[in-house]
Amino acid sequence: MSTPSLRERDARVIAEIGRLRFSPLSLVGGRGNRLIEEGGREVLDLSGSAGPAALGYGHPAMVEAVERAVRDMAGASLLLYPNEPAVSLAERLLAVTPGSGERRVWFGHSGSDANDCTVRVLAAVTGRSRFISFIGSYHGNLSGSMGISGHTAMTHTLPRPGVLLLPYPDPFRPKFSAEDVLALLDYQFETTCPPDQVAAVFIEPLMSDGGLIVPPHGFLKALQDRCRRHGIKIVVDEVKVGLARSGRMHCFEHEGLEPDLVVFGKGLGGGLPLSAVVGPAEIMDHAPAFALQTTAGNPVATAAGGAVLKTIEREGLVERSARIGKLFSDGLRALAEKHEIIGDVRGRGLAVGVDLVADRGTRDPVPATTTAKIIYRGYQLGAAFTYVGLKANVLEFMPPLTLTDDEAAEGVAIVDRAIEDVLAGKVADADVASFMMW
Numbered sequence: 354m355s356t357p358s359l360r361e362r363d364a365r366v367i368a369e370i371g372r373l374r375f376s377p378l379s380l381v382g383g384r385g386n387r388l389i390e391e392g393g394r395e396v397l398d399l400s401g402s403a404g405p406a407a408l409g410y411g412h413p414a415m416v417e418a419v420e421r422a423v424r425d426m427a428g429a430s431l432l433l434y435p436n437e438p439a440v441s442l443a444e445r446l447l448a449v450t451p452g453s454g455e456r457r458v459w460f461g462h463s464g465s466d467a468n469d470c471t472v473r474v475l476a477a478v479t480g481r482s483r484f485i486s487f488i489g490s491y492h493g494n495l496s497g498s499m500g501i502s503g504h505t506a507m508t509h510t511l512p513r514p515g516v517l518l519l520p521y522p523d524p525f526r527p528k529f530s531a532e533d534v535l536a537l538l539d540y541q542f543e544t545t546c547p548p549d550q551v552a553a554v555f556i557e558p559l560m561s562d563g564g565l566i567v568p569p570h571g572f573l574k575a576l577q578d579r580c581r582r583h584g585i586k587i588v589v590d591e592v593k594v595g596l597a598r599s600g601r602m603h604c605f606e607h608e609g610l611e612p613d614l615v616v617f618g619k620g621l622g623g624g625l626p627l628s629a630v631v632g633p634a635e636i637m638d639h640a641p642a643f644a645l646q647t648t649a650g651n652p653v654a655t656a657a658g659g660a661v662l663k664t665i666e667r668e669g670l671v672e673r674s675a676r677i678g679k680l681f682s683d684g685l686r687a688l689a690e691k692h693e694i695i696g697d698v699r700g701r702g703l704a705v706g707v708d709l710v711a712d713r714g715t716r717d718p719v720p721a722t723t724t725a726k727i728i729y730r731g732y733q734l735g736a737a738f739t740y741v742g743l744k745a746n747v748l749e750f751m752p753p754l755t756l757t758d759d760e761a762a763e764g765v766a767i768v769d770r771a772i773e774d775v776l777a778g779k780v781a782d783a784d785v786a787s788f789m790m791w
């Protein structure tokens with residue numbers, strides 16, 4: 354009787370509702386920017402595990418911080434007892450996040466719970482029940498955060514009553530220009546969405562799961578100006594593209610936004626479950642016992658967060674993300690000269706998307722099976738990456754911020770070969786049938 358593979362065992366015990374699988378990759382380890390597959394093969398990680406692995410895997414700063422914190426554990430619950438790692442991280446987060454006045458930090462475990470908490474506390478504090486968000490946005494998978502999201506993969510759950518979902522202007526497919534969207538918002542304010550009923554607008558400064566869309570310059574600022582006029586709070590969701598990934602410390606800095614609240618997650622914990630909301634004390638001190646999670650802000654996860662922020666500074670990861678991101682994007686853009694299927698290469702820093710088109714003229718997206726096959730072939734060739742987009746046609750690259758020049762070049766070469774092989778028919782529909790999940 355042969356020993357079942359990790360994937361076979363996974364199939365027997367892990368719930369399908371918690372899966373979003375893009376390849377057969379099953380992991381027994383990770384070192385640096387490489388994942389270790391069952392059987393020992395090393396796979397270059399261009400996914401960052403969907404973003405959290407900001408420092409890759411086994412980074413000495415993470416190992417040292419987490420080991421120290423778990424060996425001498427300062428309790429396991431910030432809601433009961435202040436602990437040094439959590440308070441130190443909150444102090445550092447406030448120091449590196451632009452803003453004015455008295456501010457506070459709320460800790461959670463995920464981007465989902467952080468946005469969920471933000472929705473609830475803003476509705477309570479403002480007494481306003483409406484929210485504005487965007488078609489294609491992904492703010493989380495809990496009822497509150499999903500309720501203000503607009504991703505097509507989440508249509509199984511109805512949006513929160515009173516949410517206004519606006520189109521997110523996409524320069525590559527300008528179905529709605531920035532001016533169209535702002536005009537639509539103004540019209541909504543005049544008619545069915547009274548601005549004095551709107552608590553906040555939730556903004557991804559770079560729309561990730563909706564297709565790695567960089568909004569037209571000036572759009573977000575114009576949106577912010579309108580909201581300011583009506584006392585609508587600005588919430589920037591930096592969960593996926595924040596903390597150095599975009600080539601700035603905060604992605605919202607590219608557009609000169611001045612958010613009222615900033616939501617962090619994913620990379621903040623370096624792979625440990627950690628999120629944070631930074632906001633004004635008059636909101637975040639609304640009431641005791643309003644947004645409780647027993648282990649949120651625990652000393653181990655927050656020690657990891659401290660190591661992430663320290664390493665971003667010590668290793669100059671903001672500049673690195675900008676530099677390596679340009680190298681990587683330029684390499685992918687150069688592939689467009691030989692692959693008609695590459696319609697657009699876009700993003701900021703090390704948040705990179707490759708928009709795959711069936712026709713460069715019409716910019717119609719390729720079928721999702723094509724995208725899935727390229728990812729599958731990339732896996733076979735030794736790299737892990739994923740896809741996003743409302744038509745499942747955008748290759749998503751969110752590698753560790755520690756990606757090296759050589760690894761960027763290696764990644765480009767693998768994407769090049771994967772496209773070639775798929776277009777040559779080397780991957781069958783059956784190979785990807787079980788990976789077409791969103």
Ligand SMILES: Cc1ncc(COP(=O)(O)O)c(/C=N/[C@@H]2CCCCNC2=O)c1O
Binds near residue numbers: 404557594
């Ligand atoms: C901008 C933004 N905000 C919040 C979230 C939710 O974060 P969690 O998945 O840590 O709860 C996410 C999560 N995004 C999804 C998670 C599901 C798998 C697909 N890839 C993502 O990055 C996000 O991108």
